[in-house]
Amino acid sequence: MNAICVDDEALILTRTVNLVKKTKLFENVESFMDPYDAIDYLDSASVTLALLDIDMPQMGGLELAQKLKEKNPDIKVIFLTGYSEYAVDAYALHATGYLLKPISYDKLVSELEYALQTAGSATESGTKSKDVPRVKVETFGYFNILVDGKLVAFKRNKAKELIACLVDRRGQFVSRKDIFYILWEDDDYDRAKQKYLDTIIRSLKDTLEEYGISDIFEIESGQMRIVADKIDCDLFKFLNKDKAAMNSFTGEYMSSYTWASETEGYLTEMMEI
Structure with a gap:
């Protein structure tokens, strides 16, 4: 080659x-x-x-x-x-x-x-x-999703942050209310904000459908999750002790999101062990 x-x-x-x-x-x-x-x-x-x-x-x-x-x-x-x-x-x-x-x-x-x-x-x-997997998810540094090598462009930043949060939860189901308090921290979860969250979820689903990857996201009875086995993710590889993934971690994880600092600290500790 x-x-x-x-x-x-x-x-x-x-x-x-x-x-x-x-x-x-x-x-x-x-x-x-x-x-x-x-x-x-x-x-x-x-x-x-x-x-x-x-x-x-x-x-x-x-x-x-x-x-x-x-x-x-x-x-x-x-x-x-x-x-x-x-x-x-x-x-x-x-x-x-x-x-x-x-x-x-x-x-x-x-x-x-x-x-x-x-x-x-x-x-x-x-x-x-x-x-x-057609879907590659990058979490080290900034968060990005690529499909067949092309970067997914989200219409709403909060929709991108929502799926980033689900990746951080590594395939676990997360309730709508928990998602809200992660994304908006101390804001009130009132009716208006619930409707806004509905808008964000719809935007996320529309984007994933547009790129033909709607199967990586599941929502059941108000609980949401990323389908971990349908994505190629540096975080998941790191946690499975993949050497290349561990070597690619330079101390920065989902840098745009304050809530990601806990996982960033955990990954850093793992590197020091």
């Missing part, structure tokens, strides 16, 4: 190439500062994966990705960006994955392995393997 790295900053490009080579996942890793050279390279070589800087003066990473896919529709693309996770959302919708600069080796390995897994998980008939 071959990979290419494209970045207009020489030092960052060299570091990216060295990190990719360190994984020993590819037979050959080529680097390009000129996006047009990368496009021409696909005329003479089969490339499985491209790591592209998003912000380049000659041609941005999004445009470059489109041109690469025109030549090789099966190429997997991972974007590299210095933007915050909120800015990343728009970009990652078009990618197999994304990495924030400066690149962490463990995060790189995780993204590369996932990209290669999705590349090899299709059968000869073009369908996905039933043994490979």
Whole structure:
């Protein structure tokens, strides 16, 4: 397998190439500062994966990705960006994955392995393997859900926080009232707020249905849960003592949510044991 790295900053490009080579996942890793050279390279070589800087003066990473896919529709693309996770959302919708600069080796390995897994998980008939979860859930750092490598965009932030809370509860059923007090802390659970929670739940269900993953969420008699065996989650792998998952934890867990601090402390303690 071959990979290419494209970045207009020489030092960052060299570091990216060295990190990719360190994984020993590819037979050959080529680097390009000129996006047009990368496009021409696909005329003479089969490339499985491209790591592209998003912000380049000659041609941005999004445009470059489109041109690469025109030549090789099966190429997997991972974007590299210095933007915050909120800015990343728009970009990652078009990618197999994304990495924030400066690149962490463990995060790189995780993204590369996932990209290669999705590349090899299709059968000869073009369908996905039933043994490979379509849904990847990231909890280390910021919370994100990806479906077939594409980031899920939630219409309401509270809907995203709701499913993040259920992931934190690791498949256990949680009551509506408990969910409310986790998400809104000291607020009153009055009739108006109950109706608002209904709106959040509907928004969550609509988003999951839109991405074809409604089966990861269950609600029965006012109790909700995430279906743990239908997702590939770094938290669950960590708790099962998966070495790669444990190495990828850098002390940050669902950074946007204050209620996640208890689990973050627990994971930190486990790392110190």
